[in-house]
Amino acid sequence: MDVEFLSRLQFAFTIAFHYIYPPLSIGLGVCLVIMEGLYLKTGKLMYEQMTRFWIKIFALIFGIGVATGIVMEFEFGTNWATYSRYVGDIFGSALAAEGIFAFALESGFLGILIFGWNRVSSRVHFFSTIMVALGSMFSAIWIVVANSWQQTPAGYHIVGEGLNARAEITDFWAMVFNPSSVDRLSHVINGSFLAGSFLVLSVSAFYILNNRYVELSRASFKIGLAVAGIASLLQLFTGHRSADGVAEYQPAKLAAFEGHYDSLAVADMYLVGWVNQKTEEVSGISIPKGLTFLIHQDFTTPVKGLRHFKAENRPTAVNFVFQTYHMMVAIGMILIGLTLLAAWLLWRNKLFTQRWLMIVFAFSVLLPQIGNQVGWYSAEVGRQPWVVYGLLRTSDALSKAVTANQVIFSLLLFTVVYVLLFILFIYLLNKKIQHGPYDEEAQEDIPDASKRDNPLMAH
């Protein structure tokens, strides 16, 4: 196995694992602000218990997110030294900004969030919650800006030649607001809102199904639903904007999304399909001329296909990009359907009596997670063979001083540690959920729907 493959595998593995946690933190952060805000506004004990419970879960998720996030920052230097030399002037400043303006904010106030209940006033605590939520979003902003610059470089010029060639910044704001930043950021942030809110929905549905903490769970379900509903609808819009941007700036990636090979032809849009990379054909169910319409708003303008690009400049894993992209879109649609259905039933006052729907919601937490992961894969694998689109090839970005054996060693190390970490995470998350927001036995005076008139019991 060569160093390039191993280093790519290691980066993909470590980032995929890391990417479970920050979206959850970002989404949960928003839910926490709503919960604690409601507590301050109403003074109800229920909202306080809700906030405290979700802060405990937030802390667990955040802790693992931090522990796995530092790895990525180091990997740029350890595994991708040539890349680091090439983009340091630009990429480094975005990373440094993330550290100083975002990460420090959330990590600083997190201590108050978890341990500060008895030490600061409730207003200061609420302020800390807002700072942590804002900090986690600022992190996403800088990281996505840095990544978007790799997708659609802007605001730079190239200095030097050959091994000494480097990208240097010419216009900071053009770099930050490069053509894909805003679209991709709004897409990622909404994806994160979905990840966090569906965790709230899932746990709340689980409690409702088990007839525990019913009043509290219904209230938290509504909060989760409000966030999820807005985010899932916005995602339709941001997704479309992102795809438009890809069509304009990364046409080879767009062609791979749809397995569109014909060099300049009107393109179909597949709902499901399979790309045969040998024959360069796609079989599946498609909307004729759908892609053309989506991109150009007519049925006649051709879309560049993969054959339009030189073989060495197009992504090789076309079927993988096709499948992951279509999974993301399908999950997005399911999430819209689920939240709209739940909102309609809530309006009709029938939501919490639909046992089947509560079961669906209890498992639904996996959907945004899968959606975020596969969306990220299609975006990153679709960018290949470039690490900086059109400027630097992935194969040229490696560290020359690092051998395959060293990467195998670190890859094995991370695999063992991450598997262990994931098992512990699930175990502890499950334990916290089983334990619940408060001790039911000890606090019988907690306001809760009495078990007699719980409609679920009638079924």
Add this chain to the structure above:
Amino acid sequence: METILGLDLPTWWFLVVGGLFSGYAILDGFDLGAGALHLFFNKEESRRIVLNAVGPVWDGNEVWIVIGGGALFAGFPLVYASVFSAFYIPFMLFLVMLIFRAISIEFRSKEPMRWWRQLWDINYCISSIMIAFLLGLVLGNVIQGIPIDQNGDFTGNWLSFVNPYACIVAVTTVALFMMHGAIYLTMKTENRLYAKLTVLVKNTTIFFVICYAVTTVATLLYATHLSEDFKQHPQLFSIPLVAIISVANITRQITKRKYRFAFISSSVTVSLLLILIAIGLYPNIVISTVSPAYNLTVYKAASSAKSLKIMLLFAVIGVPLVATYTTFVFWTFRGKVKLDEHSY
């Protein structure tokens, strides 16, 4: 070249990166030191108290290495690329140890079983020691210089990192953090635990002073280039002198049981030792043992003037902000540790 207050931009950025790493060493230094001492405390309650003494702040402390790393990447990408790829194995172990430390703190309190807690106690202690040791190992190698070619790529064998001088620096780093951590813990504990810590403070200080003396001699023998600047500019000798006074003041304050002042003194010591190394290296950041022509100087390794200016602005806005809420968090959790339902 453009200058601000008489210093050029790469030199300014050298100071910023140095300042950030020094902030990291002072802040994470005491919680790593507390972690390294963890197994000296036998009783469950003592272990919980010392863990909770760093509980609300260790995460914020660790942020400084992320900022410092980002600043190094942004300001001196060539150094970042060369050093990180050269030290591949030590850095990978460092990352794994950072993860182990984080999850040990997080997971220890989640189960009451004795074996569970003991497992995480051992993990916490070993990973804290290893983090300090690996940082010292990298520092020791940077002080000596490493074999890098004209492209900044490492040409040596990775096992050569584990050499006598680097190991001396690594052990000294562990000793320094242990002393620093022990002093911090005296400010957070009471009664019998406090009494025990006053003994630990003395022992760790003796341990550090011995290591400090050995490292100084070793540096004069093995890393002769480090003292060149001092020979050329005799006024610079004031800094090692201040460092010695600072170390002496630690022992003085400890004898007087004024641990707050001892802590300030040990924080000053941490940064003075880094300043000494920085002066010795400047204008180089990485010295090539292959040829002096391949040395990575601040000028050769720096980003463009435009990038450095933007980031200097970031630093001017960001560092006071971070300092403000770091102070706020420390102030919130001031005083002796009291265990409650939110504690680990």
